[in-house]
Amino acid sequence: MTDQLAALDQVQSTAIDLAFKFGPKLFVALLILLAGYFVGRWVGRLMENMLGKFHLDPPVTQLLVRIVRLLVLGLFLILALQNLGVELLPLIAGLGVAGAGIALAMQGVLSNIVAGLTIIFSRPFRVGEYIAIVGEEGRVEEISLFTTVLSHPDLSRVVIPNRKIVGEILHNYGAIRQVSVTVGVAYDTDVGRALAVIDEVLRANPRILREPAPVIGVTALADSSVQIAVKPWVGVPDFSPATGEVNQALLEAFRAGGIAIPFPQREVRLIGAA
Secondary structure (H helix, E strand, O other): OOOHHHHHHHHHHHHHHHHHHHHHHHHHHHHHHHHHHHHHHHHHHHHHHHEEEEOOOOOHHHHHHHHHHHHHHHHHHHHEEEEEOOOHHHHHHHHHHHHHHHHHHHHHHHHHHHHHHHHHHHHHOOOEEEEEEOEEHHHHHHEOOOEEEEOOOOOOEEEEEHOOOOOOOOOEEEEEEEEEEEEEEEEOHHHHHHHHHHHHHHOOOOOOOOOOOEEEEEEEEEOOOOOEEEEOEEEHHHHHHEEEEHHHHHHHHHHOOOOOOOOOOOOOOOOOOO
């Protein structure tokens, strides 16, 4: 029992000695890290306000602000370690060896980061544009270091790893899309009048853009009808509703104007059996 009390007293005295020896340094180190956190936030806000004058894309601004904050926090971390008396050279060497092992184990994550940086700085597309890539399409909602998020026309979200985007063929529609509608009229129809009716229908729809001008013209002489292509431009959010509205309006306008939309026809001749 006496030995246990003596050991406990020794532990207590050692703890008190360590507290007096390293406590102030540890407290100062924590204050340095706390100061680094607030200074990093302040510098980040200052950097964000400065970058706002250059009208950069939000992902680029966010990335630069995060890098600045990490650099400031890293500087204060070095100051805190120096205050604790930590030898930095052996620590840096150890971190280098550990970093190499982590890099090998996280090749996929690092490739996503590199691809994300490539997308952010080369800017093949921007937030708000409509793109199609790797069999997926949608409006770009977010570009981060790891993934690109698209909003799909069916109201779902498509998350694509950035490494799947870089190096692939990209179709960037931008902020507008071209509606493609084909309507057939009978061969005895006044084509000029039909084109005029189509033009009136497009002008009456508020979703249809005036510039660029809609493309309207005869595209084919089919078996039972004259095929007319109707290709106006609309904003990306209006693509789906505009397609249905144009089809319905053309049908109603043709009926009201007496323009026939012929049914597909086949002529079948029966030859009497011998």
